[in-house]
Every structure is written in C-alpha cells, then in structure tokens.
Amino acid sequence: MAIRVFHQDTPDRKLPMISSDAGLIVWPGNGAETAPMVQVNMEPGEANVVHSHAESEDAIYFLEGKGSIEDATHGVVHEFEAGQVAFVPPGVEHAVAANRGVRVRSIGGPAPTDYAMLERMGIEVE
Numbered sequence: 001m002a003i004r005v006f007h008q009d010t011p012d013r014k015l016p017m018i019s020s021d022a023g024l025i026v027w028p029g030n031g032a033e034t035a036p037m038v039q040v041n042m043e044p045g046e047a048n049v050v051h052s053h054a055e056s057e058d059a060i061y062f063l064e065g066k067g068s069i070e071d072a073t074h075g076v077v078h079e080f081e082a083g084q085v086a087f088v089p090p091g092v093e094h095a096v097a098a099n100r101g102v103r104v105r106s107i108g109g110p111a112p113t114d115y116a117m118l119e120r121m122g123i124e125v126e
Helices: 115-120
Strands: 021-026 037-042 057-064 066-071 076-081 085-088 094-097 104-111
Touching: 037 094, 057 066, 066 085, 085 094
Parallel strands: none
Antiparallel strands: 021 037, 037 104, 057 085, 057 104, 066 076, 066 094
16 A cells, blocks of 8 residues: 545544544545544534543544543543643543633544444444
8 A cells, every 4th residue: 555645624534423523534444454543623612422442542632722631430631732642541431622712623543443433433444
C-alpha cells in the first residue's frame, strides 16, 4: 500500500455518538488497521456519551478551545485546553465536554481500532 493523504474536513464516516461534527479520517475502511484518527468539533455545551474502549488506548490532542474530560471509572474530571493531550487507558469510561464556554476541536482516537465501537455505531468495515 502506498502513502495516502487525508484532510480532517472530509472524514470518511460521521460519528454522531462522539459529537454532531465528528468523523473517521483514517480507519480500517481506508486502510489503517492500528492507527486510526478521528476529528471532533464540539460546540459550547456539547459532550459525548460516556464510553470506553475495551482493548484500545485513546489519545486525544486538543487543537482548539478548552473543556473537560470525565474519567467516569475513577470519578475524576480533568480540565484541558488547546495544546494538551488526554490519554485514556483501555477500559476506562470517559467523556469529553466543551463545557467551558468555547468550541473544542480535537484529533486522535483509540488504537488499535475499536471494532466493537464501530459495530455499535452501525459502521461496517469491509
């Protein structure tokens, strides 16, 4: 397989469970088995559903804004701002929120690919 270039503004599939404007940029559907990348834009007040990745680590790089990430497994909430990265170990229930009055833009995703999550969202990998 050759190198390919993708743009965050043209995701392959949308992920409404994550936010109203979230999508798969790099994922198994376009060739990436172990290093997926998801773009997420959240408007002020928006949050994603508490979820976990049974066998995947999740790294989320915050490009813009400020908000919080809830560690529901351990009952802790961490605030973040642009330029920071949240690391979520496998199995930890978490949710990101744009709850500090501004839009949040992030990029990242569970690695390796969380096939069970894709299946729950009705996304088939061919």
